[in-house]
Amino acid sequence: MSSTLQGPEKTTEEIEKIIEQTKNSDQKIFPILKPGNWVGLKAGALSYNLINTDAGPKVVIAYGINTPDNFVFLTQQHLGTMDSKDLADEAFRNLRNYETEFTYSKVLQNKVLTSSGHDFSSERILSEAHMLKAHAMLEAEEILVSIPRRTCMMVISRNANEKLLGAFLSLHKDAWEDDSYGNAPIANILFTMKAGRITGHIALDSITRNE
Incomplete structure (x- = not known):
């Protein structure tokens, strides 16, 4: 579109x-x-x-x-x-009122959630009720959220182990750099969230450049 x-x-x-x-x-x-x-x-x-x-x-x-x-x-x-x-x-x-749901990633031990593929999947980060579901599903007080491009969202607990966090960062990087679907870019950052609300962000530009 x-x-x-x-x-x-x-x-x-x-x-x-x-x-x-x-x-x-x-x-x-x-x-x-x-x-x-x-x-x-x-x-x-x-x-x-x-x-x-x-x-x-x-x-x-x-x-x-x-x-x-x-x-x-x-x-x-x-x-x-x-x-x-x-x-x-x-x-x-x-x-x-725009319904989207989270799905566990079996490949990542059900420790990562995805909610992608719809026009406003990324924008649903602005819905407190929606993001509270992610906290509950991951049993995490604080979460990291990736919305590199429109229609894309991935979520992980901030307390996940180093291996899982590395895999999560790789998924984010791949989505950020992949323009093949024509989804407009949003940001090469991770959002930090507590209680369904954005509390800050982690810029990944320097990490991507140094890899």
Whole structure:
């Protein structure tokens, strides 16, 4: 599925029509994770920082309408027809209602979970209820979450043994470097989570370069 930005040629009436469609069809607004250097930011896409650093944002949350052909990303124009809080509330409500499940990896001794293959698998890291399932399934107070590309999520306990963590890092690295499926990149980092919420991140750029 391709992605487009809502360009300046769209009139207010056209924007209102697009938003009205989201209320009466499957074309719903969702939060969409993007890297901090995403070109859409320069084009005025609505977003806020999820992971920020002194050098700038590493991961941002944008908002897009899931149409049959592509994602239409919302820009500042849409704030003329939608309240920003209402927009965010609707997007996260749609994400909560977007069901995805975790599966144990038998190859990795059922110590790693995957939840991949759907449009918003990666974005479900923003759903506390969903991520609490991962804590419970792994019996882990703190977890590491890999979402290198859209539609991809892998989870492991932060207290897993060194061999398993190494295998997990290899899976992340392979997914991050594999563009064969056309899934847009998000970040070469691991998220740390407690109680279903993001608590920090571990940058892997230097690790990847040194290997």
